[in-house]
Amino acid sequence: MSPLAALLSAFILLIVGVTALSFIISHLEIFLGLVCLILLLWVLFYVFFILKNRTANVKRLEGLLLQYGESSPTEQYAYFTLRGQYDARIRSLELQLMHCVVTQSVTPHLPVLRRKKGQLVYLGEYGEEVSARWIKELRSFLHNVIFPLDSLEHDVGKFEMSPIYVxxxxxxNSYVLEYWINYLDGIIQVEAPSIPQTNERMMSGHEYEFHVAKLIRDLSWIATVTPGSGDHGADIIAERASVRIAVQCKLYSSTVGNKSVQEAYSAKDFYDCQHACVISNALYTPxxxxxxAKLKVDLLHHDDLVNYLTRLSNA
Known part of the structure; x- marks a missing residue:
């Protein structure tokens, strides 16, 4: 732009500014009244629409939490005039709601998870807790069982649409995965603070057989421990009424293979039993x-005995 054009533009702006200022001064009352009216309309809009909508969103989430039996700290809704405070409150409530949904999804699996934590977490040679296999189990559980979560319908749409769910x-995301691993581990620790629950790691194999036999007897069954040698694949014969079970016991620090299944299957016929099972403190190989599954041999953890024997008694 040439100096002459710049000077001309500045002169025109000056003339417009002076004219506008003169108009405002000469009509000051009208101008102030118009400004006050605009401000009043904005305040009314903010209070009756924005704050009302924010308060309704918060109350709706608090109501959903109550459906899960959860309460949340009471907030003064007037504080939601600040967008930052409102966003923080919504985020907190939605994360708490997501905790409830995850907990509901995990609850049916807690007995198995408690057992697996007892199997996979142990003390190392220096007294440290070794939990790498347990963390791997939780990672697999989250991927294969928990996520994606079941949809949560409410009056503003699906829960999956909320930013916190996304x-x-x-x-x-490694941070999110670690967050849920720690959350699940915390739930299971609350449910089972004394893991491992038994001292089977300190037992010998033969002592474990007597331990399992005692568990069976405590459930009002007869349990006979077979001789240590020549047992033909059965460590215990469990009986009640006309039901006989050939039991193969395995106290392992690693996974139990199919040899134990074959032994239990052979023992079923040898001891004239209707059922055969393997009972272990450990996990089973694929x-x-x-x-x-092919030989119809039941694979159990000793914590499964109550449900297993109850089912056979009622069959």
Whole structure:
């Protein structure tokens, strides 16, 4: 722009500014009244629409939490005039609601998770807690069982549409995955603070057989421990009424293979039993599970005895 054009533009702006200022001064009362009216309309809009909507959103989330039996700290809704405070409150409530949904999804699996934590967490040679296998189990559980969560319908749409769900359901993010691993581990620790629950790690194999036999007797069954040698694949014969079970016991620090399944299956016929099972403190290999399904041999943890024997008693 040339100096002459710049000077001309500045002169025109000056003339417009002076004219506008003169108009405002000469009509000051009208101008102030118009400004006050605009401000009043904005305040009314803010109070009756924005604050009302924010308060309704918060109360709705608090109501959903009450459906899960959860309460939340009471907030003064007047504080929601600040956008930062409102956003923080919504985020807190939605994360608490997501905790409830995750907890509801986990609850049916807690007995198995408690047992697996007892199996996979142990003290190392220096007294440190070794939990790498347990963390791997939780990671697999989150990927295969928990996520994606079941939808949560309410009057503003699906819970999956909320920003907090989008963020905290992305377990491909290492931070989010670690967050839920710690959360699940905390739930299971609350449910089972004394893991491991038994001292089977200190037992010998033969002592474990007597331990399992005692558990069976405590459930009003007869349990006979077979001789240590020549047992033909059965460590215990459990009886009640006309039901006989050939029991193979395995106290392992690693997974139990299909050899134990074959031994229990052979013992069932030898001892004239209707059922056969393997009872262990450990997990079972895929090959063992496949063989057990084919041979109709039940694979149990000793914590499963109550449900297992109850089912056979009522059959």
């Amino acid at each position: 963020e905290f359901s992305n377990i491909s 090959a063992a599970k496949q063989a057990a």
